[in-house]
Amino acid sequence: MLQQKHEQEPTYITESKKRCIELGMNPNELGTPKNVLTELEIKEKKHDYKEILEVVKFFSEKIIKSLEGTPILITISDENGYLLDILGDETIKSTIELLGIKTGNQFSEDMGTNVVSLTLKQNHPVQLIGTNHFNKALFGSACYGVPFHYTDDNNLLGSICIMTAVILHNPFFLLTLTTVVDAIERELLLRKQNSKLNIMNEMMINKNKIIEGQKKELEKSLKAQEEFLTNISHELKTPLNVIYSTIQLFNMYCKNGSLDQNKDSIFSYINSMMQNCYRLSKLINNIVDLSKIEAGFFELSLSNYNIVEIVEEIVNSVAAYTDIKGLNIIFDTDIEERIIACDPEKIERIVLNLISNAIKFSDAGNEIFVNIKDNDKFIEISIKDNGIGIENDQLDIIFNRFKQVDKSLSRNAEGTGIGLSLVKALVEMHQGTIYVESEIGKGSKFTFELPSQKVKQEDILISKTIRSKIEDLQVELSDVFS
Numbered sequence: 001m002l003q004q005k006h007e008q009e010p011t012y013i014t015e016s017k018k019r020c021i022e023l024g025m026n027p028n029e030l031g032t033p034k035n036v037l038t039e040l041e042i043k044e045k046k047h048d049y050k051e052i053l054e055v056v057k058f059f060s061e062k063i064i065k066s067l068e069g070t071p072i073l074i075t076i077s078d079e080n081g082y083l084l085d086i087l088g089d090e091t092i093k094s095t096i097e098l099l100g101i102k103t104g105n106q107f108s109e110d111m112g113t114n115v116v117s118l119t120l121k122q123n124h125p126v127q128l129i130g131t132n133h134f135n136k137a138l139f140g141s142a143c144y145g146v147p148f149h150y151t152d153d154n155n156l157l158g159s160i161c162i163m164t165a166v167i168l169h170n171p172f173f174l175l176t177l178t179t180v181v182d183a184i185e186r187e188l189l190l191r192k193q194n195s196k197l198n199i200m201n202e203m204m205i206n207k208n209k210i211i212e213g214q215k216k217e218l219e220k221s222l223k224a225q226e227e228f229l230t231n232i233s234h235e236l237k238t239p240l241n242v243i244y245s246t247i248q249l250f251n252m253y254c255k256n257g258s259l260d261q262n263k264d265s266i267f268s269y270i271n272s273m274m275q276n277c278y279r280l281s282k283l284i285n286n287i288v289d290l291s292k293i294e295a296g297f298f299e300l301s302l303s304n305y306n307i308v309e310i311v312e313e314i315v316n317s318v319a320a321y322t323d324i325k326g327l328n329i330i331f332d333t334d335i336e337e338r339i340i341a342c343d344p345e346k347i348e349r350i351v352l353n354l355i356s357n358a359i360k361f362s363d364a365g366n367e368i369f370v371n372i373k374d375n376d377k378f379i380e381i382s383i384k385d386n387g388i389g390i391e392n393d394q395l396d397i398i399f400n401r402f403k404q405v406d407k408s409l410s411r412n413a414e415g416t417g418i419g420l421s422l423v424k425a426l427v428e429m430h431q432g433t434i435y436v437e438s439e440i441g442k443g444s445k446f447t448f449e450l451p452s453q454k455v456k457q458e459d460i461l462i463s464k465t466i467r468s469k470i471e472d473l474q475v476e477l478s479d480v481f482s
């Protein structure tokens with residue numbers, strides 16, 4: 001249908017044409033786009049608009065198919081008028097390239113009154129039929145444009161325009177385009193909501209995973225606590241039972257007046273009671289200290305001491321006990337003196353705990369080596385035995401609180417697994433690290449490294465001989481001898 005002469009030209013078209021004249025444009029000359037995207041920019045833009053273009057293309061192809069035989073072109077632009085895609089007849093495409101209608105070109109009013117810029121500017125459906133155009137070269141065309149948005153926030157996304165010959169002008173084109181854009185907008189909204197739902201879904205899944213992980217951790221920790229309580233109550237009961245039955249025995253001796261005749265065995269029972277008191281005392285000390293460390297109430301009193309001397313003194317003090325067990329303890333150092341910041345009382349707990357384990361898990365005739373090595377930034381102290389050794393898969397967990405290596409392996413003695421947890425915590429409080437190397441049947445080597453640095457407040461060198469009180473020693477070695 002030809003454009004009817006009586007059709008009133010909308011004011012926004014007349015005004016746009018006026019502006020073109022004011023800008024000094026010539027209707028006989030084709031306008032040139034001020035801005036043109038490079039190939040790379042087009043690629044990037046298409047990537048950003050991937051989903052939108054996918055939807056728009058899908059529906060545009062439907063229009064083209066339904067109008068088969070009618071020569072039409074469909075252009076898709078972004079919200080700034082840059083043409084992102086042109087669909088339709090290939091022969092028309094090459095003709096309109098001469099009119100400046102090409103992917104990457106920006107359609108603004110500088111190109112003369114055109115359907116893309118007017119549609120975006122007016123933000124409603126627009127048709128430019130024949131002489132509605134500013135450029136005479138476009139008088140033979142009928143163009144229809146509809147803007148499209150995200151319907152939830154009304155954000156302008158771009159325009160879809162149909163171009164055909166003026167002789168084929170029919171208001172049906174604009175109507176069809178408006179209906180199609182409605183479908184496009186609904187599909188875009190659906191996809192947007194779907195992607196929001198997907199994100200939320202993913203967040204929920206992740207959250208669930210985290211909760212599941214936390215639940216597992218909690219279950220693990222509860223199980224560990226339960227195991228610990230079982231272990232610890234057994235550990236507490238064993239020495240307590242010894243003390244309890246010995247008291248009963250003494251009571252019987254008192255009652256039947258046989259105290260005197262059992263004098264010798266009474267002395268050995270008293271010794272056994274004493275050892276079991278030490279054992280209880282060590283256990284309670286360890287539990288209290290670990291709890292204090294975990295609650296953050298345990299403090300180190302750091303001063304500058306000769307670490308070599310501290311360790312050597314500890315080794316000397318246990319020699320009598322290793323002798324009783326038929327073990328040989330050997331101390332070796334590659335430095336005579338190294339002053340570092342440490343808490344001697346805690347160093348003693350660390351070393352004694354490790355030596356006590358070495359004794360516990362070694363057989364008579366074995367040797368225990370205590371070595372000190374200077375590693376420049378660190379002092380390395382190792383306690384090595386050639387006892388029963390530890391299974392490979394247990395090496396990672398033995399420093400974990402309450403976890404004790406399979407009971408069947410620690411055939412020489414029993415334990416709670418609290419000792420190494422405390423040792424690790426004490427080493428770490430000194431900014432140090434501890435690790436273990438071990439081989440079943442060959443022995444174990446525990447090494448801890450302490451930073452070779454001094455505390456600033458302590459500028460006088462305190463050289464103090466650390467000698468464990470015998471009672472302290474007996475407490476630390478109690479589970480070896482009880």
Ligand code: ADP
Binds near residue numbers: 387443
């Ligand atoms: P406990 O105080 O019960 O002995 P520890 O924390 O000191 O607990 O040690 C945990 C476990 O690690 C021990 O029960 C033992 O199985 C293993 N272990 C520690 N030191 C040695 C060692 N020198 N040789 C073999 N096994 C060891």
